[in-house]
Amino acid sequence: MISIEVLVTQLPGLRRQDLERWIAYEWVRPDGVAGHYEFRAIDVARIRLIRELRDEMQVNEEALPVVLSLLDQLYDLRRRMRELGNAVGRTVPGEIRQSLAEDLAPR
Amino acid sequence: MLDDPYKTLGVARDASPDDISRAYRKLAKQHHPDLNPGNAKAEERFKVVAAAYELLSDPEKRSRFDRGEIDAGGHEQAPQPSYRDYAEGEPGRRYGRAGPQPEGWSNEDFGDIFGSMFSERGRPAGDASIRGKDERYALTTDFIDAVAGATRRLTLPDGRTLDVKISPGSTDGQVLRLRGQGSGGWNGGAAGDALIEIHVAPHRVFRRDGQDIRLELPVTLTEAVLGGPVEVPTPGGPVHMRVPAQSDSGTELRLRGRGVPAHGGLAAGNLYAKLRVVLGMPDAALEDFLRTWTPEHPANPRAAMEVSE
Numbered sequence: 001m002i003s004i005e006v007l008v009t010q011l012p013g014l015r016r017q018d019l020e021r022w023i024a025y026e027w028v029r030p031d032g033v034a035g036h037y038e039f040r041a042i043d044v045a046r047i048r049l050i051r052e053l054r055d056e057m058q059v060n061e062e063a064l065p066v067v068l069s070l071l072d073q074l075y076d077l078r079r080r081m082r083e084l085g086n087a088v089g090r091t092v093p094g095e096i097r098q099s100l101a102e103d104l105a106p107r
Numbered sequence: 108m109l110d111d112p113y114k115t116l117g118v119a120r121d122a123s124p125d126d127i128s129r130a131y132r133k134l135a136k137q138h139h140p141d142l143n144p145g146n147a148k149a150e151e152r153f154k155v156v157a158a159a160y161e162l163l164s165d166p167e168k169r170s171r172f173d174r175g176e177i178d179a180g181g182h183e184q185a186p187q188p189s190y191r192d193y194a195e196g197e198p199g200r201r202y203g204r205a206g207p208q209p210e211g212w213s214n215e216d217f218g219d220i221f222g223s224m225f226s227e228r229g230r231p232a233g234d235a236s237i238r239g240k241d242e243r244y245a246l247t248t249d250f251i252d253a254v255a256g257a258t259r260r261l262t263l264p265d266g267r268t269l270d271v272k273i274s275p276g277s278t279d280g281q282v283l284r285l286r287g288q289g290s291g292g293w294n295g296g297a298a299g300d301a302l303i304e305i306h307v308a309p310h311r312v313f314r315r316d317g318q319d320i321r322l323e324l325p326v327t328l329t330e331a332v333l334g335g336p337v338e339v340p341t342p343g344g345p346v347h348m349r350v351p352a353q354s355d356s357g358t359e360l361r362l363r364g365r366g367v368p369a370h371g372g373l374a375a376g377n378l379y380a381k382l383r384v385v386l387g388m389p390d391a392a393l394e395d396f397l398r399t400w401t402p403e404h405p406a407n408p409r410a411a412m413e414v415s416e
Contacts, residue, residue, distance in 0.1 A: 029201060042193035042201060049141050049190040057136050071141065072202050075194040078144055080216060082195060 001031070001038040011047060022050060027068055112159030112172070112179050120173075124164065131160040141190045217293050239290035239299035246271055246303050250310035253277045254320070254342045254367050261303065271303055276318070276370040279307040312340055318376025320366040325385045326350055328393075341365045341378050348380075356384040 008014050022028045023037070028046055030037040039047075050068070053059040059067055088097065113120055116130040134156045136142070143149035162179065163169045171177050193199055200210070217237065246261055256275035262268050269288055282304050289299025307315075314321045324339060334352035338345045339362065346362060354360075359381050366376025 040198065040201075041188070042190070042198040045188060045190040045193050046202065052135075052139070052141075057132055057139070071194075074144065075191070075199050076203055078195050079199055080212070080221070083212070084221065 001040055002044070004037050004039070007039050007044065007047070010044065011051070014047065014051065019047065022047070025065070027064065110155065110159075110179065112162050115155055115159035115179075116163065118163075124166075127160070127163050131156065131164070135160075141194075144191050144195065222293065222295075237293040237296045239292040239296065241299040241302055242289040243302045243304065245306060246273075247306040247308055248273055248277070249308050250313060250315075251342050253279075253305065253307040254313075254315070256368075256370075263301075269301060269303075273305065274370060276367045276373065277305050277307070278315070279305065281305045313342065315367070316376075316379075318367045318373055319379060320376065321379045321381065323383050324360070324380040325383050326354070328384055328386060331355065331382065331384045339378070339380050342367075350382065354382055356382060358382045 002010070004016065004019070008016055008019075019028070020034075023030065023034075027050060028043055030039045030043050032038045050064065053064060053067060054061065088100070092100075113122070116127060116134065118126055118130045122130070135153065138149045138153040138156060140146075140150040140153050143153075159179070161168075162172055162177075168177065172179070194202065242263075244261060244263065246259060248257065248259060252259070252273055254276065256277070257273050259271050259273060260268055261271050269285060271283060271285070273283075282302050285301040285303065287298045288301035291298050312322050320342065322340070324337070326337060329335070330337060330350050331354050332352065334350050334354065336347055337350050339348055340346075341362065343365065346365060348360065348362060350360065359379050362378040362380065364375045365378035367373075369375040
């Protein structure tokens with residue numbers, strides 16, 4: 001967990017007003033309240049992603065919420081797939097997993 | 108061993124910084140690992156593209172590379188953890204579709220794209236499908252309906268109504284199972300059952316004793332001593348019977364087959380009427396008679412009750 005002051009030194013060129021706007025839009029959701037935000041590693045990575053999308057790929061802030069929402073859905077699904085995979089690994093007997101693999105394998 | 112960064116970005120040796128940025132953006136959009144989760148090839152490609160761009164976008168590094176002072180991989184930066192590294196794992200719940208998400212799956216998750224896994228469609232029946240819950244309800248019925256059978260309408264909390272068939276001879280505490288009337292199953296899973304516990308309200312006159320029915324039948328002194336016809340209530344309606352002469356209080360008279368009707372392999376029960384002599388209002392003539400009456404066979408009815416010291 002790092003504060004906004006530490007964060008802006010870690011991400012050179014990040015303007016504080018941009019970040020505060022993104023937080024207001026809920027594109028970034030740190031812990032704490034305005035003035036005392038605490039950022040986790042995932043928040044920092046997300047800020048970096050938003051900057052790459054905006055500055056390098058020219059996804060403007062009008063389009064950003066659409067892109068972020070699609071990404072969030074994609075990661076939600078991938079997380080669930082992973083959880084499903086883990087649950088299958090924990091609970092399903094080996095021979096059934098073998099059948100699953102055979103059913104899914106290209107024919 | 109890294110490729111020539113100019114080839115990687117697909118630009119000429121003399122490309123302008125703008126051309127290089129444009130080329131990089133185009134490739135980054137295509138290969139960015141956060142836009143291609145799980146695609147290792149795209150990730151590899153992106154790393155190469157990013158490294159090439161890093162080199163060529165910095166005029167100083169670009170000129171050093173052009174002069175051959177550094178090779179294409181000479182300034183590869185230690186990779187920073189990408190958003191994907193977090194988003195797919197536990198920390199990613201923070202940015203779930205509809206706000207932060209609790210651990211574990213909701214009904215929606217089971218019913219959505221994974222629904223087919225938990226439904227019976229395309230699978231051998233009865234295998235791992237998620238069946239709806241059984242729901243319990245209580246139904247109070249009156250005594251006569253429980254004995255003779257009836258159909259009662261039950262309104263459920265969710266507004267549905269169920270017509271519950273109470274079979275003849277139902278007993279208090281008996282549970283009826285209505286298949287498929289409980290909660291719905293998940294995406295094709297069978298609905299649960301409605302379990303209805305029958306409560307039989309007590310009756311003013313009748314008492315249930317298995318298949319038999321018992322009641323207490325008040326009779327007058329005259330009927331008890333001299334006998335005579337009386338009307339006896341039964342669950343099926345009043346029935347006439349004869350009280351034999353000299354029927355004492357407590358005498359039990361049987362009405363064969365007038366108890367609970369035959370059902371489920373059980374024969375019809377009997378109705379047992381226990382007589383109780385009722386003196387009624389004071390009667391001067393009766394009192395006068397008793398004062399002058401000498402019993403033919405004097406007896407002490409309490410003789411058997413004497414307790415020795």
